[in-house]
Amino acid sequence: MSRFLLTRLWQSAVTLVLASMVVFAGVRALPGDPALAVAGEEATPETVAAVRAQLGLDQPLWVQYGRYASNLLQGDLGTSVRTGTPVSELITGTLPVTAWLSLYAILVAIVVGVGTGVVAAVRRGRWPELVANGFSLLALSVPSFWLGLLAILYLAVGLGWFPASGYVAPSEDPLRAVYHLTLPAVILGTGLAAVIMRQTRASMLQNLSSDYVRTARAKGASRSAVVLRFALRNSLVVVVTLVGLQLGGLISGAVVTERIFGLPGFGKLTLDSVFSRDYPVIEGVVLVVTLAYIVINLAVDVVYSVLDPRIRVGGGAR
Amino acid sequence: MTGPVTSQDQSQGEFLRIEGLDVGYTTSAGQQQVLHGVDLSVGRGQTVAVVGASGSGKSTTAAAAIGLLAGNGRITGGRICVAGEDVTHALRGGDEARLRRLRGRQIGLVPQDPMSNLNPSARIGRQVAETLVVHGLAKGAAARERAVELLQEAGIPDAGRRAKQYPHEFSGGMRQRVLIAIALAAEPELLIADEPTSALDVTVQRQILDHLQELTRARGTSLLLITHDLGLASDRCDDVVVMSEGRVVERGPARRILATPEHDYTRALVAAAPSVAARTAPRTRPAVAAVAAGRRGEPPVLEVRDLVKEFRVRGQREKLRAVDGVSFTVPAGTTTAVVGESGSGKTTTARLVLGLEEATSGSVLVRGESLSSSGRARRRAVRRDMQPVFQDPYGSLDPTMTVEKLIDEPLRIFAVGDPRSRRTRVAELLDHVALSRTLAQRRPAELSGGQRQRVAIARALALDPKLVVCDEAVSALDVLVQQQVLQLLERLQEDLGLTYLFITHDLAVVRHLAHDVLVMRRGRVVEHGSVDDVFERPQHEYTVDLLSAIPGRAA
Numbered sequence: 001m002s003r004f005l006l007t008r009l010w011q012s013a014v015t016l017v018l019a020s021m022v023v024f025a026g027v028r029a030l031p032g033d034p035a036l037a038v039a040g041e042e043a044t045p046e047t048v049a050a051v052r053a054q055l056g057l058d059q060p061l062w063v064q065y066g067r068y069a070s071n072l073l074q075g076d077l078g079t080s081v082r083t084g085t086p087v088s089e090l091i092t093g094t095l096p097v098t099a100w101l102s103l104y105a106i107l108v109a110i111v112v113g114v115g116t117g118v119v120a121a122v123r124r125g126r127w128p129e130l131v132a133n134g135f136s137l138l139a140l141s142v143p144s145f146w147l148g149l150l151a152i153l154y155l156a157v158g159l160g161w162f163p164a165s166g167y168v169a170p171s172e173d174p175l176r177a178v179y180h181l182t183l184p185a186v187i188l189g190t191g192l193a194a195v196i197m198r199q200t201r202a203s204m205l206q207n208l209s210s211d212y213v214r215t216a217r218a219k220g221a222s223r224s225a226v227v228l229r230f231a232l233r234n235s236l237v238v239v240v241t242l243v244g245l246q247l248g249g250l251i252s253g254a255v256v257t258e259r260i261f262g263l264p265g266f267g268k269l270t271l272d273s274v275f276s277r278d279y280p281v282i283e284g285v286v287l288v289v290t291l292a293y294i295v296i297n298l299a300v301d302v303v304y305s306v307l308d309p310r311i312r313v314g315g316g317a318r
Numbered sequence: 319m320t321g322p323v324t325s326q327d328q329s330q331g332e333f334l335r336i337e338g339l340d341v342g343y344t345t346s347a348g349q350q351q352v353l354h355g356v357d358l359s360v361g362r363g364q365t366v367a368v369v370g371a372s373g374s375g376k377s378t379t380a381a382a383a384i385g386l387l388a389g390n391g392r393i394t395g396g397r398i399c400v401a402g403e404d405v406t407h408a409l410r411g412g413d414e415a416r417l418r419r420l421r422g423r424q425i426g427l428v429p430q431d432p433m434s435n436l437n438p439s440a441r442i443g444r445q446v447a448e449t450l451v452v453h454g455l456a457k458g459a460a461a462r463e464r465a466v467e468l469l470q471e472a473g474i475p476d477a478g479r480r481a482k483q484y485p486h487e488f489s490g491g492m493r494q495r496v497l498i499a500i501a502l503a504a505e506p507e508l509l510i511a512d513e514p515t516s517a518l519d520v521t522v523q524r525q526i527l528d529h530l531q532e533l534t535r536a537r538g539t540s541l542l543l544i545t546h547d548l549g550l551a552s553d554r555c556d557d558v559v560v561m562s563e564g565r566v567v568e569r570g571p572a573r574r575i576l577a578t579p580e581h582d583y584t585r586a587l588v589a590a591a592p593s594v595a596a597r598t599a600p601r602t603r604p605a606v607a608a609v610a611a612g613r614r615g616e617p618p619v620l621e622v623r624d625l626v627k628e629f630r631v632r633g634q635r636e637k638l639r640a641v642d643g644v645s646f647t648v649p650a651g652t653t654t655a656v657v658g659e660s661g662s663g664k665t666t667t668a669r670l671v672l673g674l675e676e677a678t679s680g681s682v683l684v685r686g687e688s689l690s691s692s693g694r695a696r697r698r699a700v701r702r703d704m705q706p707v708f709q710d711p712y713g714s715l716d717p718t719m720t721v722e723k724l725i726d727e728p729l730r731i732f733a734v735g736d737p738r739s740r741r742t743r744v745a746e747l748l749d750h751v752a753l754s755r756t757l758a759q760r761r762p763a764e765l766s767g768g769q770r771q772r773v774a775i776a777r778a779l780a781l782d783p784k785l786v787v788c789d790e791a792v793s794a795l796d797v798l799v800q801q802q803v804l805q806l807l808e809r810l811q812e813d814l815g816l817t818y819l820f821i822t823h824d825l826a827v828v829r830h831l832a833h834d835v836l837v838m839r840r841g842r843v844v845e846h847g848s849v850d851d852v853f854e855r856p857q858h859e860y861t862v863d864l865l866s867a868i869p870g871r872a873a
Contacts, residue, residue, distance in 0.1 A: 209389070210434065211429060211434040211435045212434060212435050212436055212437045214386055215429055215435045215497070215500070216448075217421065218384060218386060218421050218422060218426070218427035218501075219421065219452060219500060219503075220418045220419070220420075220422030220423060220452045220504070221448065221452050222414075222418060223414070233439055234437070234438065234439055307439065308438070309438070309439060310438060310484070310486045
């Protein structure tokens with residue numbers, strides 16, 4: 001197990017370095033000039049050149065990367081070209097918002113997705129399955145920004161059940177934080193919930209008709225025990241895989257959701273920095289997202305081995 | 319509907335009584351009746367076998383008695399009484415609580431396939447303890463302790479440690495023992511064993527059945543054994559019930575059924591049962607002496623010399639020798655059978671012969687030519703000379719192709735003839751394997767198992783091979799169909815002078831077909847000789863063991 005973890009950590013480090021290079025080159029391949037953005041539209045060519053030299057953008061690409069990497073190793077992500085704020089400060093300021101939103105959305109997606117999936121499988125061919133299938137079809141085909149707008153229009157503005165925008169940190173006031181985050185989290189989690197529901201349903205149906213479930217019933221186990229302890233437990237591997245794979249989509253979805261609900265999160269920071277060609281910020285943001293992906297995948301692998309003893313990571317006891 | 323049966327004497331000696339049972343399945347085509355008025359009874363402490371081919375309704379009868387019919391199955395008529403109480407209503411799904419008391423506590427079930435019947439994500443000990451817990455017989459540490467005892471009784475060594483392991487760490491035989499422990503945990507009065515050993519090797523099969531019988535006898539448990547093997551049924555049971563097409567066609571004491579079967583179907587079953595036939599005199603095989611005499615001086619069709627195959631096992635430094643110095647020759651027009659249990663290396667040997675796997679060392683010569691000989695054209699010619707027939711007639715035929723396409727495929731690959739001549743050839747091949755030419759446009763899903771295996775044989779014959787390698791070619795078939803396919807193979811050998819390499823775990827089949835036998839164990843050949851020598855005068859201890867494990871000795 002520890003050998004497995006070491007190998008995975010080493011692979012993760014390599015991935016991170018490669019990602020930093022790709023982003024570094026990719027950002028510079030974008031049309032548009034940060035020096036021009038900083039100096040302003042009206043600036044003379046001389047001013048722009050001076051700004052460029054000041055930002056070090058006149059150096060060869062590899063020199064720029066070398067300087068960036070050495071700063072990175074010292075924990076310095078650089079400073080925003082646009083505002084002069086350190087990138088690390090910008091990230092620590094916005095990341096919690098997105099992290100809370102994503103976590104909440106995943107929670108909603110898992111509860112709703114697994115719940116409806118199980119009900120759809122157990123009540124196969126009856127109305128609950130039809131309702132669940134209809135829900136998943138709708139959730140998958142309606143774009144989240146449209147759903148978000150509808151939610152604001154009817155649930156927030158119309159009925160006044162939820163606030164239309166704003167953010168309160170859970171550390172300040174947990175209840176009000178939940179109140180503010182619920183609508184965005186539900187909107188963000190809907191698509192994932194639909195995918196989870198479909199997979200849970202399919203996997204449950206397969207497990208419910210399996211031989212070992214039949215044997216469990218032959219023992220005299222109750223129907224609910226068979227559904228929850230046998231079929232659901234063995235279906236969860238699929239759900240975990242899916243959650244791991246779909247988290248990427250969740251993060252990009254958060255960009256849109258944050259915009260609609262005016263949340264001061266990572267998504268907003270990303271959009272703003274891309275529009276103003278704020279290289280250090282874009283680089284920092286992508287690096288953090290890459291790191292998040294790596295950590296999540298590692299966690300998924302570990303959860304696998306807990307859920308399914310047949311998946312043995314790195315040998316174990318045999 | 320629930321209540322005691324009026325007639326007192328019915329409940330005295332009888333534990334399970336099934337009267338006029340009708341079961342139907344709802345399909346898209348409407349209601350399909352699969353059981354028609356089945357009568358069956360099992361006395362206390364008695365062992366009864368239900369025998370029949372697949373589709374005869376024997377498993378459905380068992381499933382109905384414990385309320386585990388597949389989702390669309392319904393009891394549509396008749397009644398089932400357990401210990402004198404009519405439980406039909408509960409079995410129909412009308413009383414879940416009553417049904418749960420019945421399952422596990424009154425009737426235990428030992429299912430067929432040990433590989434798929436244990437929960438993959440729960441420890442073995444917990445799975446056994448669960449039966450005790452759901453019936454409120456024990457809980458917590460007491461249940462765990464009792465589970466270890468039960469595993470020990472079921473013949474699992476080092477049960478305390480094994481109870482903490484997961485199913486994937488157990489062999490098939492060990493898993494079946496676990497399932498027996500589960501079924502017996504709540505001390506039911508009747509055990510239904512649905513083909514409990516048909517997925518296991520013959521020697522393991524005997525151990526498990528011996529053990530099962532010992533345990534049920536010691537506890538006075540009744541046993542209802544569902545099996546396709548008449549020999550096994552007559553060995554192990556007091557009474558035999560023969561089923562065909564959802565009806566009971568004959569019943570009586572095991573010995574009587576085997577000795578003087580009354581119904582036509584039973585007679586056919588007795589005649590076909592390989593385990594029974596194996597004890598009787600061998601049938602007249604193709605005039606092998608004449609064939610062999612006529613071809614003396616010709617090189618053997620297949621010559622295998624010092625064949626070795628090693629596999630790397632993950633996490634282990636030492637390599638596994640799956641095939642360890644195997645040598646034999648197969649003369650033209652004869653059949654050599656390779657027998658052994660799983661892990662003996664027989665299938666790897668077949669794959670090496672076919673060139674599907676590369677040997678670590680040693681050589682395979684087909685009519686003096688090797689697959690590893692230089693030159694693409696030569697290798698192709700060698701490949702053309704030998705064709706395989708595999709075990710699974712469902713898996714080895716491409717479901718999207720028609721029968722004609724399937725048989726025609728080797729001809730197209732080797733660019734033999736033009737479309738018209740190939741069509742004629744396919745028709746000819748269908749005649750050879752006794753399939754109607756009208757089947758040519760059907761797809762595998764529209765054929766029975768026996769028909770599919772005939773198609774596989776026709777495909778193997780398309781290129782006029784000298785050697786046909788049959789890897790468990792009849793193992794997946796019902797006894798009656800198995801017998802027909804074996805007869806077909808025999809006839810083809812006579813007519814076409816084919817040479818067979820026949821891989822099987824079923825010694826009984828060997829007696830039917832083979833001239834020479836190779837007994838393999840752990841990658842080595844432990845005995846090699848003519849079929850009569852090996853069967854009548856086995857030299858190696860392991861061969862003796864294998865032969866005595868063939869069921870059907872009792873009669």
